[in-house]
Structure formats: structure tokens, C-alpha cells
Amino acid sequence: MNIKTAFSVESDIREAVADIRQQLGGFEAEMLVFFASSVFDPERAARLMGDAFPHTVTFGCSTAGEIVSGRMLTHSVVAMAFNRDSLKGVKVEVLENITTGNPVDKAFDAFERHFQTPPAAMDRKKYLGILLIDGLSGAEERVIDRIGDLTNINIAGGSAGDDLKFSATHVYANGKSYTNAAVLAVLEPAGPFSFIKTQSFSPLPQKLLVTKVNEAKREILEFNHKPGAIAYAEAVGTSVADAPTRFMSNPVGLVFEGDPYVLSPQRIMGDSMHFCCAVKEGMELNLLESTDIIADTKKALEAARSELAGISGIIAFNCILRTMELRQKGLSDTYGELFAGVPTIGFSTYGEQFIGHLNQTAVMIAFH
């Protein structure tokens, strides 16, 4: 086995790290990705994981819940280790000051030096990226947009969480914890890999053209030249007062060749709507309706399994809104079981990244 997972539900971070170290004993990890509940002190979690694996590239982030092969967890640490037979190369860069600076270009200079290939020339079938980003920074769009300008390789990632406290989220790299930052890892896996983007929504015919926004505040002032909240309420067929009750089951989405890129409303303020991600003027969005999260995810996993002729590891970035829906419907165990038998780690995110910054989506990397 060239990819190995471990997890711990020990309540003390020192014991949790020791538990994971013991489970991975004898496994020569080149890279270790870990996701740790926000109940753990971030500085200690990062330092202890770095200390426990001194010859391994370690990175991770805080979460709003964790996923490990076959189970959805809370208050735990989950980890996935890759040995040399599964990974030809990896380079991790910390992007600091993401809200106002432009650390992406500098990171890609480092990737170019490491892999001896200009970012624009990197082969998407040979390299991939993992992005873990401060989930309260509001900077996801500018970071992923800049990454997309520089390279054609696919980046999958998640916004770090803090168990719905919305106080502080953290990313970790090589023994340190950071806020207002992102960790970007470029990997050269030894075997084939694939990406899964699954969301349990189908487009409805109602169109919402974004005609006025405050992009920095992720606020839609107008849809279809009408106040945003009124236009949304009309589209779902309810009143503005009742519209928030429809947010979970009727978000909006950019629909490209039938595939929705989900953008979730967060709240109504006056006549405008705040979203969990930024929207640009001129975007034509469709109202979406929810479908079966278990069936859709199962189908997406089966498609990836078939494409890769078997999966030896999955890293999953699962939107916290999906996790909440699963909890509300009593389906958390059923969802976790979809990943049984495949080494899997993941976490409940405050946003997902794949080409753009998304909501109510599960983005996964599947390794052959």
C-alpha cells in the first residue's frame, strides 16, 4: 500500500498525534496531509505534526468536521500519507497575506524552480495542486483566479473551517500554523489521478442575470435589473421574508454544458443578497433545485473508480452545507459509508475550490 490513512479521536492533540504516528509506524511517508478539528490548538497541532514527521512534507488545515474511510467524524485528526512509490515529487508553498497581497506569483516561481517547468507549460495530466485556504479570509476568488491565470494544472481544495464558530481558521505547513494565508501544494503523483466535482442540484429554467453587484462584499444588489432579494424570491415563488428557508435547497449556479457551479446565498440584507462566494456582473445564473446527495455522490465515485480502474486514495473537500444537510437528514453514516474500502480523508469546508471558488459541492482528488 503506497497511500495510507490514519485518524485519531483522542481529545488531547499530543495523544492524537502520537496515535497517528503509531498507526503510520514503519511507513516511509514523503508527504502527509492532515485535517484537524478546530477544538485543537492550531499552533500545537501544526508543530506536533511537524515534529512527529520530521522527514516528511506535512501540511493541512483546521476543519468543520472530518472524513475518513467510511466515516464522518468530529473533533478528530485525519491524515493521509504518501510514500515514494505513490509520489514522484511535491513542493509546498505558504501564501501569506492573501487578502491584500499577491503571493501566488512568488509561489509559482518556487514551483518552476522545483519542477524545472514553467507553470504555463505544466502538464495537467502529470501535475495537480492542492489548495488549503483560510476560510474566513474572503480571498478565495482572487487566489484561485490568479492560480488559473498562471497554470493549466487542476487545483482542488477547500477553505479551512472552525466547527461553525466563524472565529478563526488556520492552515498548516511544515510545523507552523497560519491565518490570512493559504497552503498550495503541487504534486507529481506516480500514477494516474482524477478529479471529482459533485453537487446535488439540477438546473431549473428560471434565469437570474446578475446586473449589479458589490463584488468585494459578495453582495448581489440586482438580478434581472430588480432588487436581488425580490428577484430571487420571485424565482423560487415565495416572499422575501420566506426566501432564506429556500437557500439550502435552491441555491443558484453557473451552468456550463449542463454542469452547475454552485453559488450559495448566505443572507438577505434589505433588498440585496449576500452570497458565500463572489459573483460578477453579467453572469447568467440558473436557479437550482436539490437532488439526492447520496445517489449523486455514489455515482460520481463509481465514475471515478471506473475511469481510473481502481482508486487507492481519495482526498475530499466536502462543503459544510452538505455536511449540515446530511446531519439534518440523518444521512451522515450513509454518506461516510460511500467511502468505505477506499483510503480516504477529507473535511467539511467553508468553500471548495475547483477552477473557481464554489459552494455546496464536494471536490475530490482520486488517486489510482
Added chain:
Amino acid sequence: MAGNIKRLIDTIITQRAHGDKILEGTVKIKLILKGIDPKNYTAQSDDDPVVMGKLQEMIDEYKLNAEG
């Protein structure tokens, strides 16, 4: 003048994707997320200078050949 927005969009898609159909889709989504939806522009579309400016900036940034 008309059609130059579509020409610039096609330049970006063609030169960034190098014939890779999946990459063509990815480049189109990136453009949509930047507020420029390729399906909204045809050879008859008016040359909106604001949109053309954004596309030209991308072409310069990506070091593409604007002549196609």
C-alpha cells in the same frame, strides 16, 4: 466594428488549450468566472471597448499572440 470580442476569446481558448478539449472547457469556465461568457459573443457582436480591454489584458498576461 463587430466580431473582435469573439476573435479575442477564440485566441485565448485556442492558444491556452492547445487542442485539449477538456482544457478548452476549463478556459471557458475561467472566462465566465471573470465575467466574460464566450457563448454571449458572436462574429456579429459589437466591439465593447471595456470587454475588449479585459480580454487584451489577459492576452498580454498570458503572453499569447493576439493575431491568432
